[in-house]
Amino acid sequence: MLFRQHLHPGLADGSVTLAFRRWRRPTVKAGGTLRSPIGVLAIDAVDVVPAHTISDDDARRAGAADRAALLRELRAGENDEIHRIAFHHVGADPRTALREDGDLSPEQLDALRARLAQIDARSGRGAWTVATLELIRAHPGTRAGDLAARVQREKLRFKTDVRKLKELGLTESLGTGYRLSPRGEALMTAIDAG
Incomplete structure (x- = not known):
């Protein structure tokens, strides 16, 4: 509604x-x-x-x-x-406080990585979560349709996937497009570091 x-x-x-x-x-x-x-x-x-x-x-x-x-x-x-x-x-919305928390412990980072791995494992197309976070990080504020086209995805399915990441507090919606939240940035920094 x-x-x-x-x-x-x-x-x-x-x-x-x-x-x-x-x-x-x-x-x-x-x-x-x-x-x-x-x-x-x-x-x-x-x-x-x-x-x-x-x-x-x-x-x-x-x-x-x-x-x-x-x-x-x-x-x-x-x-x-x-x-x-x-x-x-x-x-x-509890997701607001969640996404603003960029000070993640090693245990929280491990739990997020495990959750993304579970989502990827259930996906019919393989690993997509980190790639989608990287796409949003590289193109903040870009329309969902344009992001979906970059990865040859249908817009509505792409938006559904982004909502899954938003539920974890990793992304936030903008007037146009998305950006990584502080929590998402912290996760991606940890992933980049290995």
Whole structure:
């Protein structure tokens, strides 16, 4: 579930606590969490409601000016069924602190190397993790499609692989492209050193 950038301040300060979506199936569930650009959101409830039951207050809690503006944005008619998602902000994305930690012990470096080896071993195409980190290090801020083309990969699969590295705190997304995080830089420095 994505949120438009203009909603980020409201997500952070707690004034945006609802979202409405026209989904065939929900992509989040009550009791789960969702990482967003402002941190982690806890999903409190996911319900299907008729559009005509959405109030102006509900719309404002979703970051819209009023009910009419929300329905226009959703391209929803009065009788359409809409998913109503209630949530609250629970804190920073733990990956943020992880990727900022560039002071890695030898044990942490060994654990990261072992994790990359596991990912490579499960890959149908062999070792790719370190090569991808090297590519990102050499071309920070480069569009994913351009990086994928450099290694003759399909863009969406390449992005999926980069997300695996991001989960380990090794990369971070930029407005355009990626860069190595301090944690990723520390790992690559250790790899370079042998």
